[in-house]
Amino acid sequence: MTTDTRISNPRILITGGAGFIGSRLAAALSTAATVTVFDNFHPQVHDGNPENRDRLARHAITVIEGDIRDAAAVADAVARTRPQIIYHLAAETGTGQSFDLVTRYNDVNVMGTAYLIDAIRAHAPDLTRVVLAGSRSVYGEGACVDAEGRPTPAVERLDADLARGDFAPKDRAGRALTPVPTDATCVVAPASIYASTKLMQEYLLSQAFWGSDIAVGILRLQNVYGPGQSLNNPYTGVLSIFTRQIVEGKTLNIYEDGEITRDFVLVDDVVAAFAAMGLVPRMPREIIDIGSGEPATILDVARRLLGLLGVPQDRYTITGAYRPGDIRYAVADITRARDALGWQPSKSLGQGLEALVDWSSETMAVAGAGQEA
Ligand SMILES: NC(=O)c1ccc[n+]([C@@H]2O[C@H](COP(=O)([O-])OP(=O)(O)OC[C@H]3O[C@@H](n4cnc5c(N)ncnc54)[C@H](O)[C@@H]3O)[C@@H](O)[C@H]2O)c1
Numbered sequence: 001m002t003t004d005t006r007i008s009n010p011r012i013l014i015t016g017g018a019g020f021i022g023s024r025l026a027a028a029l030s031t032a033a034t035v036t037v038f039d040n041f042h043p044q045v046h047d048g049n050p051e052n053r054d055r056l057a058r059h060a061i062t063v064i065e066g067d068i069r070d071a072a073a074v075a076d077a078v079a080r081t082r083p084q085i086i087y088h089l090a091a092e093t094g095t096g097q098s099f100d101l102v103t104r105y106n107d108v109n110v111m112g113t114a115y116l117i118d119a120i121r122a123h124a125p126d127l128t129r130v131v132l133a134g135s136r137s138v139y140g141e142g143a144c145v146d147a148e149g150r151p152t153p154a155v156e157r158l159d160a161d162l163a164r165g166d167f168a169p170k171d172r173a174g175r176a177l178t179p180v181p182t183d184a185t186c187v188v189a190p191a192s193i194y195a196s197t198k199l200m201q202e203y204l205l206s207q208a209f210w211g212s213d214i215a216v217g218i219l220r221l222q223n224v225y226g227p228g229q230s231l232n233n234p235y236t237g238v239l240s241i242f243t244r245q246i247v248e249g250k251t252l253n254i255y256e257d258g259e260i261t262r263d264f265v266l267v268d269d270v271v272a273a274f275a276a277m278g279l280v281p282r283m284p285r286e287i288i289d290i291g292s293g294e295p296a297t298i299l300d301v302a303r304r305l306l307g308l309l310g311v312p313q314d315r316y317t318i319t320g321a322y323r324p325g326d327i328r329y330a331v332a333d334i335t336r337a338r339d340a341l342g343w344q345p346s347k348s349l350g351q352g353l354e355a356l357v358d359w360s361s362e363t364m365a366v367a368g369a370g371q372e373a
Contacts, residue, residue, distance in 0.1 A: 007084050007085070007128065009032065009033060009034060010033050010034070010084040010085050010278070011033070011034045011036075011081055011082060011083050011084050011085075011126070012029055012033045012034065012035045012036070012083060012084070012085045012086070012087070012278065013035075013036050013037075013038060013077065013078065013081045013083035013085075013086045013087070014026050014029075014035065014036070014037050014038070014086075014087045014089060015038045015039070015068055015086070015087070015088050015089055015090035015112075015116065016038075016039055016068075016088070016089030016090030016091060016133070017035075017036075017037030017038065017039055017056075017061075017063075017087070017089065018037055018039035018041055018046065018052050018053060018056060018063065019039065019045060019052065019089060019090075020045075020052065020224070020228060020229050020230065020237075020267060021089060021133065021221075021224060021267060021270055021271065021274070022037065022039070022052075022087070022089045023037075023052035023053075023055045023056055023228075024055070024228070024267055024268070024271045025087060025089075025271045025274050025275065026055075026056060026059065026061050027055050027056070027058075027059045027061070028271050028272075028275055029275060029278065030059045030060070030061055032279075033085075033278075035059075035061050035062070036061070036062040036063075036064060036077070036080075036081045036083070037056060037061055037062070037063045037064065038064045038066055038068070038074070038077045038090070039063065039064075039065065039066075039090065040065065040066060040067040040068070040090075041053070041065060042092075044233055044235065045230055045233055046230075047232065048230075048232045049230045049231070049232060049233075051228055051363075052228065062081075064076075064077045064080070064081075068090045068108060068112030068115065068116065069107050069108060069111060069112055069115070070115075071115040071118065071119075074112075074115045074116055074118075074119045075115075075118070075119040075122060075123060077119070078116075078119040078120060078122075078123040078124050079119075079122075079123035082123070082124065082125070082126055083124055083126070083127055084126050084127060084128055084129075085127070085128065085129045085130075085131070085278045086116070086120070086124070086127060086129070086130045086131070087130075087131045087133070087274060087278065088113065088116060088130060088131070088132050088133065088201070088205070089133040090108070090112060091108060091109050091112075091133070091197075091198070091201075092104060092105045092108045092109055092194070092197075093194070093235070093236050094194065094233075094235030094236050095137065095192045095194045095195070095235075095325045095326070096192075096235065096323055096324075096325060097194075097235045098192055098193035098194035098197070098325070099192065099193055099324055099325065102193050105193050105194060105197050106193075106197055109194075109197035109198065109200070109201055110197050110200045110201065110204070113200070113201045113204045113205065114204060117204060117205065117208040117209075120208075120214070121208075127214050128213065128214065128215065129214065129215045129216075129217060129277070129278065129283050130205055130209065130214060130215075130216050130217070131216075131217045131218075131219065131274060131277045131278060131283075132201055132202060132205055132216065132217070132218045132219070133219060133221060133274075134198060134201070134202055134218040134219055134220040134221065134287065135194075135195065135198040135220060135221060136182065136220050136221060136222045136223075136263075136289065136291070136330050136332065137190060137191070137192060137194060137195035137198060137327075137330075138188045138189075138190050138195050138198055138199040138202070138220065139182050139186050139187075139188060139189065139220075139327075139330070140154070140156060140188070140189035140190055140191040140195065140327055141154035141155070141156065141157065141169040141179070141189065141191070141327050141328060141329070142154070142169075142179055142180075142182040142186060142327065142329060142330055142331075143179065143180050143181065143182040143183075143186045143333075144169055144171075144177035144178060144179050144180065145177065145178050145180055146171065146175065146177055146178075147175070152171050152177055153171065153172075153187055153189070154169035154170060154171065154177050154179070154189075155169075155170060155171065155172055155189075156189070156191050157169060157170065157327075157328065158170075162256075162322040163322075165257070165320060167256045167257060167259070167260075167322070167328060168328070169327075169328050169329070179261070179328060179329035179331075180331075181263075181293065181295075181331045181332060181333040182289065182330070182331065182332060182333060183289050183332070183333035183335065183336060184220070184286065184287035184288070184289060184336065191325050191327055192324070192325030193325075194325070195325070202218050202287070205218075206218075215283050215285050216285065217277045217283045217284060217285065217286075217288070218286075218287045218288070219270075219273055219274065219277060219287075219288050219289075219290045220287055220288070220289050220290065220332075221265065221270060221290050221291070222262065222263035222264070222265050222289070222290065222291030222292070222330060222331070222332050223238070223239075223262045223263060223264050223265065223291075223330070224264075224265055224266075224267050224270050225237060225239045225240070225264050225265070225266065225267065225352065225356060226266045226267035226268065226352060226355065226356055227267075227355050227356055227358070227359030227360075228267065228359065229267070229356075231243065231244045231360055231363065231364065232244075238262075238298065238301075239264065239301060239305065239353070239356060240356070240360070242301070242302055242305050243305055243309070243356060243357065243360045244360070244364070246305060246306060246309045246311055246315070247309065247360065247361065247364050251315050251316060251317055252302050252306075252315065252316035252317070253316070253317055253319050253321070254298055254299055254302055254316050254317065254318045254319060255298070255319060255321050255322055255323060255326065256318075256320065256321075256322050256326075256328075257318060257320065258297060258298060258299030258302075258318045259297050259298075259299065259328075260297065260298045260326065260328060260329075261295045261296065261297050261298075261328070261329040261330070261331065262295075262296060262297075262298065262301075262330055262331075263291035263292050263293065263294065263295065263296070263330055263331040263332050264292060264294075264296055264301065264349055264352065265290060265291045265292045265332075265345060266292075266345065266346070266347055266352040266355075268346065268347075269290075269292075269343075269345045269346055269347070270290060272343060272346070273288075273290045273337060273341060273343050276341040276342070276343055277341065280341060284336075284340040284341070286336070286340070288336050288337050288340060288341065289332040289333060289334060289336060289337060290332065290334065290337055290343075291331065291332030291334055291345075292332075292334075292345045292349065293331065293332055293333070293334045293345070294331070294348075294349060295329070295331045296349055299316075299318070301349075301353070302316050303316075304349075304350070304353055305353060305357065308353060308354060308357040309357055309361070
């Protein structure tokens, strides 16, 4: 059953809409929709980073400042906006941090989603779609093949293997596997508290609206990066963290053997994918992977950033250290995104890194000048 049709000038509510992705999404949608943002301006994300708040103001977007853990505030925001489309982006987002802040991650990501569901049921009679910012982290080690090229599930990597520098994903019998790009046919196997909460968000929304007129769409995002990602938040955004460290003259510490592989997708492309989910005449009721589809090792991107910032390309240390929840290889198979949304990445990693470096050099120069004044 579906009532999905294209709505003209829809009322849209974006939770977490003041964030890195959300504020750009709000701005992009505001030309053809009435957009309201619900966000608590989490200090870890927003302190020292006024750009996103300014963007919302420039586009005259209504902002409701509130916490997703506050059921009454969420209900009130939904009742006031009577949304036709909701994008659910509000979340705690640090993989490593999630191991230390288990309750907070569950309260915000899991209970916050539950409060949103209650609010929708009580106050959103016109709602047709909910789009969740899902995460590739739900795949854990992701899709792999064995020595004969047969698809084989990987298990969580063992502390003992990692401690002796054996970083390869393995099957149940301990045989090394080769990772390959992942799509939603891959089994889920979250390897961190963050990933577990992101998977719960998917389950809660899909189950709550199963069989209803409200379509739930999930975009599982790879590593989103680009100009505007907080340079101050130590818990997310490896490219922003590296950029800041390089500009500050630090030596980059690179985990494992430098061959951890990620799929870096530019924030503008992610915004385009979200916009497509909201505005296509029939939203795909399925899980769609969003990434560049291009593997890049952490060592490779570190060297590229050092080069772009004019710093000797050997200013890094491969530490051999490893972290709980870090997975070895994450790259999206973006076939579904191309087929179902007509979406594809618009820029190469090289172009995106240049844009990030230009923006961060400017931002840090301005911040430095402000401190000197
Ligand atoms: N950036 C990535 O690489 C990436 C990858 C996969 C998934 N995602 C998902 O995309 C979404 C947006 O991520 P982002 O990169 O824009 O992060 P972000 O931290 O910039 O944005 C999250 C927003 O949520 C808000 N928020 C946090 N806790 C809240 C609370 N208790 N109540 C209300 N608002 C709260 C923050 O203030 C922030 O504005 C998240 O759901 C994240 O899990 C991001």
